[in-house]
Amino acid sequence: MSLDSNQLPTRRDEAWKWTDVRGHADGQAGLSAAGRPKFTLPEGVTIAEVPRDDLDTDTPMAKLARSFGGKVWAIDVPAGLQPSGPLIIENLNRGHIRIRIDIGKGAKLSVIEHHAGDSGSFTNLDMTVTLKASAELDRTLIHHDPDDAMRVVTAHITAWNEAKIVQQALSFGGNLSRLETRLAGMGKHIEAVLNGAYLLDGKRHTDMTSYIDLTAPDCTIRQAVKGVVTDKSRGVFQGKFHVRRPAQQTDAEMRHDALMLSDAAEVRSKPELEIYADDVECAHGNTIGQLDESALFYMRQRGIPLGQARALLTEAFLTEVFDDMADEDLKISLLEKIQNWLAVT
Numbered sequence: 001m002s003l004d005s006n007q008l009p010t011r012r013d014e015a016w017k018w019t020d021v022r023g024h025a026d027g028q029a030g031l032s033a034a035g036r037p038k039f040t041l042p043e044g045v046t047i048a049e050v051p052r053d054d055l056d057t058d059t060p061m062a063k064l065a066r067s068f069g070g071k072v073w074a075i076d077v078p079a080g081l082q083p084s085g086p087l088i089i090e091n092l093n094r095g096h097i098r099i100r101i102d103i104g105k106g107a108k109l110s111v112i113e114h115h116a117g118d119s120g121s122f123t124n125l126d127m128t129v130t131l132k133a134s135a136e137l138d139r140t141l142i143h144h145d146p147d148d149a150m151r152v153v154t155a156h157i158t159a160w161n162e163a164k165i166v167q168q169a170l171s172f173g174g175n176l177s178r179l180e181t182r183l184a185g186m187g188k189h190i191e192a193v194l195n196g197a198y199l200l201d202g203k204r205h206t207d208m209t210s211y212i213d214l215t216a217p218d219c220t221i222r223q224a225v226k227g228v229v230t231d232k233s234r235g236v237f238q239g240k241f242h243v244r245r246p247a248q249q250t251d252a253e254m255r256h257d258a259l260m261l262s263d264a265a266e267v268r269s270k271p272e273l274e275i276y277a278d279d280v281e282c283a284h285g286n287t288i289g290q291l292d293e294s295a296l297f298y299m300r301q302r303g304i305p306l307g308q309a310r311a312l313l314t315e316a317f318l319t320e321v322f323d324d325m326a327d328e329d330l331k332i333s334l335l336e337k338i339q340n341w342l343a344v345t
Helices: 060-068 293-301 306-322 328-344
Strands: 038-040 046-050 072-077 087-090 095-103 108-115 122-131 136-143 150-159 164-171 176-185 191-200 205-214 220-229 234-243 251-260 266-275 281-289
Touching: 060 095, 060 122, 060 150, 095 108, 108 150, 122 136, 136 150, 136 176, 136 328, 164 176, 164 205, 164 306, 164 328, 176 191, 191 205, 191 234, 191 306, 191 328, 205 220, 220 234, 220 266, 220 306, 234 251, 234 281, 251 266, 251 306, 266 281, 293 306, 306 328
Parallel strands: 072 095, 087 108, 095 122, 108 136, 122 150, 136 164, 150 176, 164 191, 176 205, 191 220, 205 234, 220 251, 234 266, 251 281
Antiparallel strands: 038 087, 046 072
């Protein structure tokens, strides 16, 4: 069975108007094939290949993953388990992949995903995560594709009472890439931190999209995404908080900030609030600008070369979103990747 290009989302679809998958997919390797990821499991966590199912994920890329991804990789974290090491997911280099993670009551799981494709590849990962009461998820995505590779990563996260989610994403883009998080808050007292950063050069493209749907009271959401674009690259941020009427006492903040280091680069952003509850504290903010010329002048007056001054200011702007990471070694690794990118840009 081959993929019909009409099944791919296009700029005519409102949610995809700045990330035209159909317009960029032309003979990419993996368009109609199943991928085969590699997993490193912490002690006590199990994995099984289960038959194709009909999970209620209705996004266009989820439907394609269901059609072409073959079996589902089902990962189970038993109730109360708190493994010392992370679940590492690698070899996400091409094809359609379906992963399901069930985190039991009171369990904790750290997940590290390495998204790096083959040249000319197409990768579509559809992940479904369920957190039972008091479960915790710490998810880190590291994304760096070749400049001719395409990637869509969609995570559907369902959280129940007192669940906690911390997510960090670092993207260096590809020919076209979209990292999407869809969080359904089904229980009370959910806490979520969803942070990310994108650094793009050449003609690379990254779209960071999120949809937070809250249906129960007393939830706290914090989201901060920062981006840097140069050359002819394109950054996209779309974020939406949907606060339903039962979700009283919601405390939610969303922020997107981007630096444009080139007049030819583009940043498209669309933060949204849709609120039906009347006892909430919700806010969003969005800025797009350039480096502070007065700060550059101050640093140059003290003998710092222009290139180094620009890199230092850009690093300080970006790294704030990773300040609260619990894993210090992983945090250092992400900061080193940012520094390496700045050194050659």
